[in-house]
Amino acid sequence: MSSLDTQLHAALSQALGGVKYDGLRARAAAMSARFRAERVDDTTLGMADRLDCLAYAVFRMPATFHAIRAALRAADAHVGAFGTQLDLGGGTGAAAWAAADVWPGISIEIVERQPPAIELGRRLLATSNEPHNPAGADGHRDRPRGARSHPSGGLQRWTAADLRSWTPDRHVDLITIAYVLNELSEATRRRLITLASAAADTVVIVEPGTPRGFQRILDVRRHLIDLGLTVAAPCPHHDACPLTTTDWCHFAVRLPRTELHRLAKTGTRNFEDEKFAYLVATRRPVRAAANRVVARPVRPKGQVVLDLCTADGARQRLVVPRSSGQYRAARDAVWGETWGSGQRS
Numbered sequence: 001m002s003s004l005d006t007q008l009h010a011a012l013s014q015a016l017g018g019v020k021y022d023g024l025r026a027r028a029a030a031m032s033a034r035f036r037a038e039r040v041d042d043t044t045l046g047m048a049d050r051l052d053c054l055a056y057a058v059f060r061m062p063a064t065f066h067a068i069r070a071a072l073r074a075a076d077a078h079v080g081a082f083g084t085q086l087d088l089g090g091g092t093g094a095a096a097w098a099a100a101d102v103w104p105g106i107s108i109e110i111v112e113r114q115p116p117a118i119e120l121g122r123r124l125l126a127t128s129n130e131p132h133n134p135a136g137a138d139g140h141r142d143r144p145r146g147a148r149s150h151p152s153g154g155l156q157r158w159t160a161a162d163l164r165s166w167t168p169d170r171h172v173d174l175i176t177i178a179y180v181l182n183e184l185s186e187a188t189r190r191r192l193i194t195l196a197s198a199a200a201d202t203v204v205i206v207e208p209g210t211p212r213g214f215q216r217i218l219d220v221r222r223h224l225i226d227l228g229l230t231v232a233a234p235c236p237h238h239d240a241c242p243l244t245t246t247d248w249c250h251f252a253v254r255l256p257r258t259e260l261h262r263l264a265k266t267g268t269r270n271f272e273d274e275k276f277a278y279l280v281a282t283r284r285p286v287r288a289a290a291n292r293v294v295a296r297p298v299r300p301k302g303q304v305v306l307d308l309c310t311a312d313g314a315r316q317r318l319v320v321p322r323s324s325g326q327y328r329a330a331r332d333a334v335w336g337e338t339w340g341s342g343q344r345s
Contacts, residue, residue, distance in 0.1 A: 004101045005256070008065060011127035012058055015120065019054060027055035047091070050116040057092045057120060064206075066253040067276035068178050069098035070336070071206050074233040075174070075280045076102055078287050079202055082173040083107060086200065088192065089163055089180035093121035099176070111159045111166060118158045164188050168199035175200035181207060181216045193220055197227045202282040209250030209275030217249075217277045229281040234292050234336070239313030249294055249309070250277045251336035289338030291316075296335045304330035308339055 016024075031052065047053045075082075081103050087095040090110035099106050112118050163184065175196045181189050196203050205220050207213035218241060221231060231238055234249065243249055252275045294315075295307035304327065306318045318339075320330035333339055 004065075004097055005062075007127075008062060008097055008124070011124040012061070014127050015054060015123060016058065019051075023051060024055045024058060027051050028059040031055060031059075047114050047117050050120070053092055053114070053116045053120045056117075057124065061092055061094050062255055063253075063272065063274035064094040064179055065097050066255045067274045067278075068095045068176065068206050069101055070251065070253050070276070071178075071204055071233075071278035071280065072098055072102045072176075074278070075202060075204050075282075078232040078280060078289075079282050079284050080287075082202065084172040085109070085174045085176060086168075086172045087111065087176045087178070088166070088196065089113070089177060089183070090158075091117050091121070091179075093124060095176045095178050096121075096125070099174075109157050109159060109172075111161050111163070113160065113162045115160060118160060122158060163192055166192070166195070168195055170199075172200050174202050174204065176204045176206070178204075178206035179208065181205070181220070182213070186219075189216070189220070190223060193223050194227065197224055197229055197281075201284050202232075202280065203229065205279045205281075207277045209248075209252065209277050211248045214248035214250060214277045217279050221279055221281070224279075224281040229283055230286050231279065232282050232286045232288060233280040234278065234294075234309070236288050236290060236292055236309060236311045236338075237313040242309065242313055242315040243294075248277070250275050252276070252296075289340065291339040293333050293335055293337055293339050297330070297333050299331065303327075304333065306330060306333055306339060 031047075047056055082099075083103075083106060085096070085099045085106055085108045087093075087099075087108065087110045090096060090112045093110060096108045096110055099108060110118075110121065112121070163180070177192070177196065184192065193203070203224065205217060207216050221235070221241075225231065225238055234251070235241075241249065252273045254271055254273050257270050257272055288311075290311045291308040293306055294309045298305040302322045304320045306320065308316045308318055310316050318330075320326050324330075
């Protein structure tokens with residue numbers, strides 16, 4: 001587990017002091033059913049009260065932290081570092097923790113509608129006992145990559161605002177919108193994405209790794225391309241998605257479950273897999289690899305089978321036999337990572 005993994009679990013454990021798990025599980029079950037149904041409801045956004053927020057933080061925040069961090073690592077690899085982040089619909093702060101882990105010292109503003117979520121998010125950040133690490137005068141990180149990070153390093157403010165009426169008041173390097181679009185109507189989503197594209201150099205969207213989540217990503221992708229942004233990840237092209245209607249582009253991260261997490265979820269496994277879909281779009285120059293591995297590699301005897309999305313907008317199945325000079329690299333290929341050398345023009 002990373003430093004921030006450990007800090008987050010410690011903060012969640014402290015926040016749970018005196019709270020009965022039965023009540024939390026009941027709230028989490030209702031919330032989980034709502035998330036699985038992916039209902040669009042512009043009248044009841046997010047978490048309603050303190051117990052809802054705590055249930056979400058314990059049951060979902062570690063997984064969303066890992067998924068968002070994976071998307072931000074892709075943004076780092078294909079676009080570069082960011083000094084300022086605006087997280088829209090930030091809930092209890094998962095995207096802030098993720099950004100701080102990727103870019104220590106990044107200056108962060110979190111926009112959230114629900115006061116109980118803001119209160120809990122602030123408590124979780126305050127629990128950490130690592131030294132404060134503000135961003136430098138130019139807003140960019142002042143520590144080398146790999147230095148220990150702190151989620152509140154450079155944090156500027158939390159803002160209470162409803163995304164249905166939110167408007168930007170300044171320009172930032174990065175806007176993140178994670179696990180939010182399913183709570184907004186199509187009209188609200190389109191308005192929000194238009195405003196975000198004008199207020200930031202780069203926009204990162206993360207959604208559940210479901211067919212509906214992927215469809216929302218596709219809708220946003222088309223809209224951002226129309227607005228003049230370049231897709232940096234995961235797609236290595238700007239053409240129509242080559243996947244058929246029976247498949248969808250998604251990825252997965254595996255995260256460890258602490259004893260607290262297993263107890264809260266009444267689970268026995270010491271890990272869980274979070275499936276997610278994401279998009280990185282930017283006005284900055286892009287470093288994009290020629291191909292991306294879009295499914296878990298299959299390794300039958302003597303060969304590796306890779307499903308790739310390619311720079312020419314195709315879905316390609318590559319079979320690499322043991323006799324190939326690419327076999328060792330194919331054997332080490334990872335779902336969601338890039339494959340092959342060269343960059344698209």
